[in-house]
Amino acid sequence: MKCSIYVFIIFLGSVLSCKSDHKEEESTNRIVSLSGAISETLAALEMSDQVVGVDVTSTFPESLKLTAQDLGHVRNITVEPILALRPTLVLGLRDDLNPDVTKQLQDAGVRVELLDQQYSVEGAKGLVRAVAEIVGSQKAEAVNARIQEDLERLQNINKKLKVLFIYARGAGTLMVAGEKTSFSAMVSLADAQNAVTGFEDFKPLSPEALLQSNPDVILMFHSGLASIGGVEGLMAVPGISQTTAGKNKAIISMDGGLISHFGPRTGEAVLALNKALIPFDKP
The missing domain is CATH 3.40.50.1980 (Nitrogenase molybdenum iron protein domain)
Incomplete structure (x- = not known):
């Protein structure tokens, strides 16, 4: 009897472990990033391991090229290579991705998030916050604090070069x-x-x-x-x-x-x- 109970406990533990692993697998994103700035942001948010595809401008960190598929230039990308990666999320900049590709991805049931980019400090910080919110990261403010720390180390240039x-x-x-x-x-x-x-x-x-x-x-x-x-x-x-x-x-x-x-x-x-x-x- 004791042996049967022991076997049952082991079996129950295995089932619960499998369910936990399955749940964790389901909660992990398979992200395609079609912007170098966004790819850098995902890396800064410590989410590189969820990136399965990138565009040609995603050159940093270099490790991304080893773990994620290079899909080429964003303006020439077609939907088939993206779908082949089974993405759960595609991130890009609003002005870059072809609207037809966006629609085809959405029609295929893929979540597509297109962000605006502004060439300013606040624009950079806003991009970090936006990406963090989409992927569920709590690290945005820590990343933005590092941006500010670097800016506070600037030296004045007397001549306006x-x-x-x-x-x-x-x-x-x-x-x-x-x-x-x-x-x-x-x-x-x-x-x-x-x-x-x-x-x-x-x-x-x-x-x-x-x-x-x-x-x-x-x-x-x-x-x-x-x-x-x-x-x-x-x-x-x-x-x-x-x-x-x-x-x-x-x-x-x-x-x-x-x-x-x-x-x-x-x-x-x-x-x-x-x-x-x-x-x-x-x-």
Whole structure:
């Protein structure tokens, strides 16, 4: 009799354990993140293990590329590769994801949450809070506190340096960032100013525009500078050597995701740019 009771207890424990494991499995998200900023946020909220798919801009942390499927560029993504990952949640930015793809995902029963992004400190903090609320994390304010801590370490730049961001993909594709871009906002937060005004988004780089803006500093992605042959390749671009930045070799290159995503690393990015600008703060 005692043996039977003992066996029954073991059986009951096994059943309850299976139910608990099943419940835990059901409560775990399978997240597809179609934004580098959102992917960084999920990592900062310690939810990387729930991410099964990412877009090409999700470069940080690097471990995501090892554990999540790379789905390519968000603007070219189709619904089939996403559905193949059996997602319970798809996160993206409102202006990026094709509305047809959004509808197809929703029709398939997948929860889709599209967020707005603002290129500001409050916008970055708001993105963190929004993602945390969607995934049920309580860590948003701790992440945002780290953003603020970095910003409080900024140094004042006496001269209002004019910074020109150049996007490069080889010598044949050179664009400059105008107003209302993430780069213009990043430069302003770092206590400098965008060297070009009068237009929004991006425009092709021209020798005339270079001479007119005459930047004190040129800012580029690491990858962009490498694509044109480094500093020497940049100096060979018509007009560059005639600018103040060119004459002083005032060239700064930084990680693309760090300075463009406006996610949980915003404070880190602003601080890094601010520190890089300090040596060029001369009378």
